[in-house]
Amino acid sequence: xxxxxxxxxxxxxxxxxxxxxxxxxxxxxxxxxxxxxxxxxxxxxxxxxxxxxxxxxxxxxxxxxxxxxxxxxxxxxxxxxxxxxxxxxxxxxxxxxxxxxxxxxxxxxxxxxxxxxxxxxxxxxxxxxxxxxxxxxxxxxxxxxxxxxxxxxxxxxxxxxxxxxxxxxxxxxxxxxxxxxxxxxxxxxxxxxxxxxxxxxxxxxxxxxxxxxxxxxxxxxxxxxxxxxxxxxxxxxxxxxxxxxxxxxxxxxxxxxxxxxxxxxxxxxxxxxxxxxxxxxxxxxxxxxxxxxxxxxxxxxxxxxxxxxxxxxxxxxxxxxxxxxxxxxxxxxxxxxxxxxxxxxxxxxxxxxxxxxxxxxxxxxxxxxxxxxxxxxxxxxxxxxxxxxxxxxxxxxxxxxxxxxxxxxxxxxxxxxxxxxxxxxxxxxxxxxxxxxxxxxxxxxxxxxxxxxxxxxxxxxxxxxxxxxx
Ligand code: 6PG
Numbered sequence: 001x002x003x004x005x006x007x008x009x010x011x012x013x014x015x016x017x018x019x020x021x022x023x024x025x026x027x028x029x030x031x032x033x034x035x036x037x038x039x040x041x042x043x044x045x046x047x048x049x050x051x052x053x054x055x056x057x058x059x060x061x062x063x064x065x066x067x068x069x070x071x072x073x074x075x076x077x078x079x080x081x082x083x084x085x086x087x088x089x090x091x092x093x094x095x096x097x098x099x100x101x102x103x104x105x106x107x108x109x110x111x112x113x114x115x116x117x118x119x120x121x122x123x124x125x126x127x128x129x130x131x132x133x134x135x136x137x138x139x140x141x142x143x144x145x146x147x148x149x150x151x152x153x154x155x156x157x158x159x160x161x162x163x164x165x166x167x168x169x170x171x172x173x174x175x176x177x178x179x180x181x182x183x184x185x186x187x188x189x190x191x192x193x194x195x196x197x198x199x200x201x202x203x204x205x206x207x208x209x210x211x212x213x214x215x216x217x218x219x220x221x222x223x224x225x226x227x228x229x230x231x232x233x234x235x236x237x238x239x240x241x242x243x244x245x246x247x248x249x250x251x252x253x254x255x256x257x258x259x260x261x262x263x264x265x266x267x268x269x270x271x272x273x274x275x276x277x278x279x280x281x282x283x284x285x286x287x288x289x290x291x292x293x294x295x296x297x298x299x300x301x302x303x304x305x306x307x308x309x310x311x312x313x314x315x316x317x318x319x320x321x322x323x324x325x326x327x328x329x330x331x332x333x334x335x336x337x338x339x340x341x342x343x344x345x346x347x348x349x350x351x352x353x354x355x356x357x358x359x360x361x362x363x364x365x366x367x368x369x370x371x372x373x374x375x376x377x378x379x380x381x382x383x384x385x386x387x388x389x390x391x392x393x394x395x396x397x398x399x400x401x402x403x404x405x406x407x408x409x410x411x412x413x414x415x416x417x418x419x420x421x422x423x424x425x426x427x428x429x430x431x432x433x434x435x436x437x438x439x440x441x442x443x444x445x446x447x448x449x450x451x452x453x454x455x456x457x458x459x460x461x462x463x464x465x466x467x468x469x470x
Contacts, residue, residue, distance in 0.1 A: 006032040006054060006065050008157055009072040011085050013040040013055070016129070017075035018047065019137035020102070020161065025051040027160035034062040059088060069096035071154050075129075078105045078262075086113060095121035098150050102129045104264055107178035107185060114146060114177050123150035126177075128184020130366035131163065139163030141366035142171035143187070143358075145180025145351070163365025170365040174358070175351035182345055183358055186338045189268025189282040191367050192261075193334035194232050196285035196422040201323045202236070204409070208312040208416050209319055213240040213250045219320060227398075228327045230370025259289040268341070277344045279337035280425040281330065288421060310416035319412070325405025328372070330426040332399065335376055336389040337429070343387055356380035390433055403430060 010021045013035035021031045021044060030052035033044045037057075044055040056062050063070070070093065074085050082105055089099060099117055101110060101124075110126035117124040124146050131140035142162050144151050151158075151173045162171040174180050205211045205219065220237035223229065244251040265286045272279035291298075312319060339355055346353035359377035363369055379392035389395055406427050413420035432438060444455035454463040 004030070004054075004065075005067040006030040006052075007067060007071070008032075008154065009034065009062055009066055009070065011035075011062070011072060011074045011089070012076040013037070013044050014075065015133045016102075016136045017073075018044050019133055020073070020075065020129070020140070021053060022047055022051065023137050023139070023161045024157055025053045027157075028052075029157050029160065030054075032056065032062050032065040034059060059092065063092040068094075069098065069153075071098045071100065071157075073100040073102050073127075075102045078103050079109075082109070082113070086117065090117075090120065090122075093122055096123070098123035098125065098153065100125045100127055100154070101181075102127050104128070104184065104188070104262070105181050106267060107182040110145075110178040110181045118147070123147050123153075125150055125154075126179075126181040127158075128180050128187065130184065130187055130368075132367065135163065135365050135367075139170070139365050141361050141364060141369070143174055143180040143183045143361065144171065145174050145176065145178055145182070147176070148173055162361075165360075165364040168360070170361045170363065172357050172361055175346070175353050177351075178349070179346075179351040179353060182349070182351065183342065183353070185264055185267050185271070186342050186345075187362065187366060187368055188264035189272075189279065189285075189341075190334050190338040191232075192265035192268075192285035192289070193281045193337075193422065194230075194331055194368060194370075196288055197281075197327055197330040197334070197426070198232055198236055200413075200420040200422050201327055203418050204312070204319070204323060204413060204416070204420065207309050208412070208418050209316055210311065211316075213252060216240040223324055223327070226324065227371055228324055228331060230331075230372070231367060232370070233327075256295075258293045258295055260293070261286070261289050265289070268338070271345065272337070272341050275341065275344050275348060277337075277341045278429065279341055280429050281334045281337055281422055284421045284425045307417045309418055312412065312416060314412075322405040322408045322412075325402035326409040326423055329399055329402050329406045329430065330423055331370065332372060332376075332389065332395065333426040333429055335372070339376070340388045354380075354384065355386070356384060388433070390430070399430070403427070406430075 007029040008031055010017050010031060010033045013033050021033045024031050025048060032054040034056050035041050041055045041057050054065055074082060076082055076085055082101055082103060099122060105126060114124040126145050128143035129140050139162055142158055158171045159169040162169040174183055205216060217237050217240035220233055224233045224237060239252055242251040244254050247254055269283045269286050342353055342355060356377055359373050359380055363373045375395060376389060379389055379395055380386060386392060406423060410424050410427050447453040448455045448465055449468045452465055454465045456463060
């Protein structure tokens, strides 16, 4: 056992935990890693050879190896495993020690855990970490929430390990309690929406216009150099080039069309509904994952309700250009919905979120990093209290010059019988959001008609009820 004391600990040496240990160690901080699984500990020992890294299978060894006050990151699956680790850690810790949950925990769990842990004189941070295995290794985006003074203690380590954009680390303290995990949840809701929109562009280009995988790869690679560029578009280009090592096909063509989920997109939709912040692009992305796994029903329905997918007969370059505009507007609408939810949640839960900071730390390292986040950040720089991105004049100008592409795509998709629900709801959201009049007067009238729920008038204040003529 070494007598050297380590700067920080990692509990959970799965690929994310292990990679983050190596990343932190590469920046000159010493890290002690712990896992019950001997194989994972061995993997860290090997990969961490020559670095300031310790790997152990006994919790007592981990605790003894740490500088005091201690700082311990947990990277374990969300839910009961997080509570189990906290339970195991608590008897070993003393006042001033800090527990950091780096997983995708539900924000309400983080609130409860933070309360419990801090009541014992310890610190607690809930930190959303995005970027997958490669991000953890080479620089993730990190979204910390909890106690600001506790964050200050680990800040140099987090800033060193985070992704950098023009030297600026993609991490900053976001707010109290569960603020960090809330922001990460919404990040994932936006992630679902962008993935759904890109999938719809693929469907139109593939089934509609008959593009080959090479042509698809080329198209997304070109788009990545434009204003829709970002990590998800970039990896989409790579995906179409990937060969399958079990057949002579491209891998994409042998992957089952059923999208699984761990639930963070669903949580975002649930929260948006609960706080009454419309986020239909995110909701639809969740619904389409659900619909995708109903494969047997889809197959049965395709026999009862057959629909032949049409062939796009127009100019392919025009279709691509409309799709790129549609993707731009759809992505911006998804960001607008997610950030509007954050704006509202910040008031509701008193997080005091600075949305400029959120946009800034999403520019690098995370899954939804995209070029348009620079413009989004500028929008919040201009007006920190902006309620919806679509109200920002420069962004609105971009939407105005591109939304006809989105409208054309919705028309084309409907005519070809290719489902593009993400684009359709994004367009409907845009049109509804900018409409000073909506047919909700009729809904008020109906509610009053059948339930005497009353209605308001446009010409005088107060609430009214009418005995409707039957
Ligand atoms: C990230 C990802 C990451 C993970 C999601 C996937 O930001 O690095 O969002 O957190 O890939 O858990 O979520 P689903 O399994 O729900 O698609």
